[in-house]
Amino acid sequence: MCIFCKIAKKEIPAKLVLEDDDLVAFHDINAQAPIHVLVIPKQHITGIGEVTDEHVTVLGKLLVAARRIAEDAGLSQSGFRVVVNHGQHAGQTVHHLHVHVLGGRPLAWPPG
Template sequence: MADGRPQPDCLFCKIVAGEIPATVVRETETTVAFKDINPQAPVHDLVVPRAHYRNAVELAANAPELAAALLVEAAAVAEAEGVADGGYRVVFNTDAHAGQTVFHVHAHVLGGDFLSTFGS
């Protein structure tokens, strides 16, 4: 069972710890939000919990209150980035076939323009 402890080889754990620089958008006691280094929209930020969980399913199963906090913070990031009124997308990729490349749960907050529909 996952316990949320930082993992020494995890890129996002290192960003949370300040060992690797990132352009931080917002921080809370439980989350850190920063700019994606390969943006797919005019606004593309990642919101990660400070605790390490592999993916959204593992997070929800082991720390549902933190999963809720992550979604609340995604909305706050959208507001801070000025995309909340026009609309934005929150995406969780779960494992490699879905495109997850860093195995520390993270919410992608995308907005700032009309986003394509899925499958386009």
């Protein structure tokens, strides 16, 4: 079982921001911006490269949750970034689908 599965099952503590039947959101312990929240499905999905049509609903919920987290954090006016990494070259270190919500400072482009 991966670390994100353990967080979703509350076997490992995390600073939760949002939770429902399908997902959980929590502050990243290695924050890259003043606001850095991870949104994960409770169901283990290795990454965006493994999603199928059966995941459409949970994927939509992840993005709606990202918008809500940004709004609640006061990032709607200044802006925020939503990132999904897949695989080693993209920087994915935990192989459980997750969405990064980043903001609270100017973010450079291109990332990386």
